[in-house]
Amino acid sequence: MPDSVLVAYGTTNGSTARIAEAIADVLRKEGLTAEARPARSVESVTSYDAVVVGGGLYAGRWHKDARRFVRRYRRDLDERPLWLFSSGPLDPSASERDIPPVPGVKKAMDQLDAREHVTFGGCLEEGAKGWVARMILRSGKGGDFRDFTAIEAWVARIGSELAGATFERS
Template identity: 85%
Template sequence: MTGKTGKVLVTYGTTNGSTAQIAEAIAEVLRKDGLTVEALPARSVTSVSPYDAVVVGGGLYAGRWHKDARRFVRRHHRGLAERPLWLFSSGPLDASAAERDIPPVPGVRKAMTELDANEHVTFGGCLEEGAKGWVAGMILRSGKGGDFRDFTQIETWAGRIAGELTARGT
């Protein structure tokens, strides 16, 4: 692939939309750097063959990546192994992701190794009133909800990806 004609997929597994918003922010940075980008829910992607690079994100729930992100990686394993790949997680409902690197959960670490992913990063999560699910309701009632996403950190990471892709000619 040459110049800035590369097509990048930013895909995600999300329950309440927080991870989707992170994916959209990443896609926007990549677009601003001249890349052609589609941001799509992981469950709606039928093939990775139209894309020259992929970013996959998933919300973290009870120490596991969102099921749609896990299924996406399993379903498209061969195609993902053949192109530049970055992974992100969104989850901690505190400031820890902004304060230090949080390693990937075991399932994501395994995918990183098997697919030779370039990088993984964990961003803070977001859980606010109206979130779906019994566990989400319990967390909110206990006063542990909130928005812990750091969009400056997210955009900086996306900028590094854009720099790597444009430097490779992707």
């Protein structure tokens, strides 16, 4: 049974980081060793049995740190179970229906044979960095649309899948 999971993420204002921490917390409750880390700070994935990668969505693209992470470690990621998530819609749509991955994430899924991708609602609150973020907040479209119950349910499925898995790491 695999027992060590990396949850790597790309975030600008911390919303995706909070989702990644929640994912790691649930995996630990499932009996796994899990670590949430900013994607840009990861130096290797070889010590992990499985990986979850997430990124905030900005103008239809995954956060640059998440994109760079999957490119940098593509060979190692191809050798272990991989799940992807996005965070971003600033409305309840992610809780109401499945939102397909944006094209760049879909390409990564296909190239790396990722097990699954899910899009969670985003969070944009006062004090957010960036001109676009401030404009969105000024227009009244900010808020917290993260559904931690849905996040926990998704991660519990990952934990169950990993608990039943046996595989060799090269």
